[in-house]
Amino acid sequence: MTAPAAFGWGTIVRLGLVQTALGAIVVLITSTINRVMVVELALPAAVPGALVALHYAVQLARPRWGYGSDIGGRRTPWIVGGMAALALGGLGxxxxxxxxxxxxVAGFALAILAFLVVGIGVGAAGTSLLVLLSTGVAPQRRGAAATIVWVMMIAGFVVTAPLAGRFLDPFSPARLIAVSATVSGLAFLVGLAAVWGVEPRAGTRPARAEARPSFGxxxxxxxxxxxxxxxxxFVFLAMLAYSAQELILEPFAGLVFAMSPGATTALAGLQNGGVLAGMVLVALVTSLAPGPRLGSLRxxxxxxxxxxxxxxxxxxxxGVMGPGAPLRALVAGLGLFNGIFxxxxxxxxxxxxxxxGTPEGEGRHGTRMGVWxxxxxxxxxxxGFLGAAAVDLAxxxxxxxxxxxxxxxxxxxxxxxxxAGLALRIDAPARRREARTGIFPVSHGWREARP
Structure with a gap:
């Protein structure tokens, strides 16, 4: 498999457009369609909640999709195929x-199928996009590249939600379908244009089928x-903690500090601003000061x-301190450190x-990324579910x-x-191997030790 040449900033931003396109479709499903089901159709909130959970559950198959891109030798077909599935799922x-x-009955059956396809699309496209970036981005640019693709996904949320809302009024089912079809179609074309020609077509021919190791x-x-x-x-524990406060922070501020809906929304905005600041901080420092200290992503x-x-x-x-507690400062700090993490x-x-952590790691990029x-x-x-359920239980x-x-x-x-304790030990085997081989990491890249 031929690795692409190191990507420049323009190519990184271009690939970030895939995340923008992905975010544009996902926000319609998790925000607009969620709202229509609960308000216009008067369905229990658990219905769209279960459908969104279904789209997450199907992503357990990410390792299989990553393995498929490893065997095929190219990531672009999986990104394009994933975006196509996501667009069809969004319209569905x-x-x-x-x-x-x-x-x-027919509507719910189609909804289940559509959310399954959405999950497949997000998983297939997202996994292979990160693998393509991991093989093409220079070590000192990985923090900045991660920031760029994450922020561009958020940009997809920010741009699509208000525009879609504008064209949905006055609401009708036909308008919902038309807006979703337009957003899904444009998002697919943007994703296709973003990856077209980036990955080399020529590469090492895949091994013969009988010589390929099985997925298992x-x-x-x-x-x-x-x-x-x-x-x-580490990823599971940290992301569980990261997402568990999402649905309980605003209710906490409203119940304990008597904040109005507008005030708690502003509090969430303060947290999101902190997230963005943390991401930009890591991107700037790791890019401008690469090395084993300030440039260390670990x-x-x-x-x-x-x-x-x-x-x-x-x-x-x-909650114990009362009205004088520095809640806003702590929420901003939480956002900052969430973004850094x-x-x-x-x-x-x-x-x-x-x-x-093994010499045989080459050729397992997609499978490994899929597991994570x-x-x-x-x-x-x-x-989100466990955080809210734990509050109710407590x-x-x-x-x-x-x-x-x-x-x-x-x-x-x-x-x-x-x-944090697991993060300290993530590359411990590699560091022990460095002592034996004389190979040392620089911001998660590798260079030969020189006298």
Whole structure:
């Protein structure tokens, strides 16, 4: 398999357009269609919630899709195929939503199929895009590349939601289908243009079918790698903690501090601003000061986890402190450290995908990235639900609001502490091997030691 030449900034931004296109379709499903089901169709909120959870659950198959791109030798077909599936799934979800009112059985059946296809599209395109970036981005640019693709995905959310909302008024099922078809079609074309010609067509011919290791064999080998296994557990724990506060932070501010809906929305905006600031900070420092210290993505990952744990512990204490508690400052700090953790973890994921702590790591990029992507998807799917359910359970047991929220925020802080401990050990086998071979890492890249 021929690795692409090191990507310049223009190519990185161009590939980030795939994430923009992906975000544009996903936000219609998780925001607009979710709202239509609950408000216009008067369905229980659990219905769209279960469908979104289904789209996360199907991403357990990410390792298989990554293995397919490893065997095929190219990532572009999987990105294009994934975007096509995502576009069809987005349109199918809109059609299903329009049909549910008149034909519930057919509508729900189509909705289940559409959300399954959405999950397949997100998993196939997202996994192979990260693998393509991991093989084509210079080590010192991985933090910045992770920031760029993440921010461009958020840009897809930010641009699509208000525009779609504008064209949906006055609402009708036909308008919903038309808007979804337009967004899905444009997003697919943007994704196609973004990857066209980036990856070399010529490469090492794949091994003959009988010589190829089976998916089960490759998955077993990847899971047997201590570094890959630790990183999988790290991703799951950290992303679980990261997503568990998403659905409980605003209710906490409203119930405990009597904040209005507008004030809690502004609080969420403050947190998101902190996330963006943390991502940009990591991108700038790792790009401008590459090296084993400030340029170490492992260092920034640990810092992000520890800072997030400290901020969550502070937020848990705010309920006891009362009106004078520095809630806004702590929420902004939580966002900052969440951003630092998220982008450096993705950068580390790109760096580790080709090694896994073993000399045989080459050729397992997609499978390894798929395993980590599956852990991330499952954690995101579980996090919001478990966070909210844990608050309800704690309130039922204690009969009080403040202790219930404090217990859950503290549990999230402990998850981040566990994740930080795992992050410290992620590349331990590689460091031991360095002492024997004289090969040393520079910001997760490799160079020969020189006298």
């Amino acid at each position: 979800a809109a059609i299903a939503t329009a049909v549910i009112g008149a034909h519930p 064999q490759v998955l077993t080998e990847v899971w047997a790698e201590p570094a890959s296994r630790r990183f999988t557990v 260092l920034w990952t640990v810092l992000g986890c520890l800072g997030s744990a400290l901020a969550l512990a502070g937020i848990a204490a705010c 998220a982008v450096s973890a993705i950068g580390s994921m790109m760096a580790l995908a080709g090694s896994g 992507g599956a852990a991330q998807g499952v954690a995101f799917g579980l996090g 309130r039922a047991l204690t009969g009080a609001v403040v202790p219930a929220y404090a217990a859950v925020f503290t549990a999230e802080a402990l998850l981040f502490l566990l994740a």
